[in-house]
Amino acid sequence: MLDDIDESLAGHCASLSVITVNDGSAQPPPERLDRAFKTIDKVELLDLAINLGNQRAIAVGLAYASRMDATCIVVMDSDGDDKPSDIARLLGYFAQEPGAIHVVERGKRSDSLLFRIYYRLYKAAFYLSTGAKLAHGNFSLLPMRSAIGILHSANTWNNLAASIVRSKLPYRAHTMDRGRRYEGQSSVNFTFLLLHGLSSISVYLEVVTARLLVASALALAALIAMLFVVIGIRVFSDLAIPGWATVAAGILLIIITQVIMLAFNVLLNLLYNRSQSLTVPAMIDKLYVVAVRVLYASERG
Incomplete structure (x- = not known):
């Protein structure tokens, strides 16, 4: 060379x-x-x-x-x-x-x-995660x-x-x-590209975190809307099968709790990383x- x-x-x-x-x-x-x-x-x-x-x-x-x-x-x-x-x-x-x-x-x-397929998947994942x-x-x-x-x-x-x-x-x-x-x-190989992709996405950690928080907020809004629909069907109609509304509401509440906990953990990690001195x-x-x-x-x- x-x-x-x-x-x-x-x-x-x-x-x-x-x-x-x-x-x-x-x-x-x-x-x-x-x-x-x-x-x-x-x-x-x-x-x-x-x-x-x-x-x-x-x-x-x-x-x-x-x-x-x-x-x-x-x-x-x-x-x-x-x-x-x-x-x-x-x-x-x-x-x-x-x-x-x-x-x-x-x-x-x-x-x-196979490598070209992996590489295209990597570029697509990078764009979806970061917008860049x-x-x-x-x-x-x-x-x-x-x-x-x-x-x-x-x-x-x-x-x-x-x-x-x-x-x-x-x-x-x-x-x-x-x-x-x-x-x-x-x-x-695929493992190398996966690790390489994660290292490049980590450069946009704050952007990825913001996107996750927005996605969590949208998911939370959708889940709460679904919960109100279940309650509405149970209270204002006779369409619900006995016990169905309770099970559906319970599952939605569990998912809502998990989404809130995930968003909270993501936010805490972001705040923690921003408080640390940078190593260059x-x-x-x-x-x-x-x-x-x-x-x-x-x-x-």
Whole structure:
């Protein structure tokens, strides 16, 4: 991948450093890179203390990169799904609009049918829960100022893509086809997508809570209306079967009580979360980095 990055960015940037994050890889990384690059000035490897998951590993790497003297940061996977040749396109968009974050939406995909079904379900669940659309992933270019702002949001610890949308910072989406993996098969499955979906929805916790409270209020109003209908049938007509109104009213009262308790618990959780101090990646990333190794440094840098 480094060779592809070096080749595709020749002439596109004056200085380029690559930061890789070792988040508990099964294959040990090399101690040094015995090759010379034309464009890349430096390659560093961050060894994390524990496996944080891909989103938090990204947040740690992004926080480390934000302390460097650079104009922008590109976030991408190293398995080939994010094409190095597309970095040059992102840099072109950045040159045209340097104040915006530039994210990548996927055009043509090479995933299996089952994965595409899972992914569509994830996007639909996200939209129904939050009212926002999330069509991009982690592959993105962030101006340094925007990266610093994103890193001071607790949301970035859970999901970078959703945090960009939630931040209200200006961003532009560009459609690019997914690349092919360098080797092996993707380990993404339904469980991974479920956890990924929950982490992105958690960025909109307050919105989801508000929607749940509104839904609970509507359900409560409907249940109370049904209760009055049952009482009305029992008192003002002879249509009710003996004992039916009592059973129906009892069931409705139980459901009403459960809805009120659910809404109350949701509200208490929201108030509790708002009273807690926020933990942001810019403050805690160093806690998880046990070693920083320089794999390559050019004579230029």
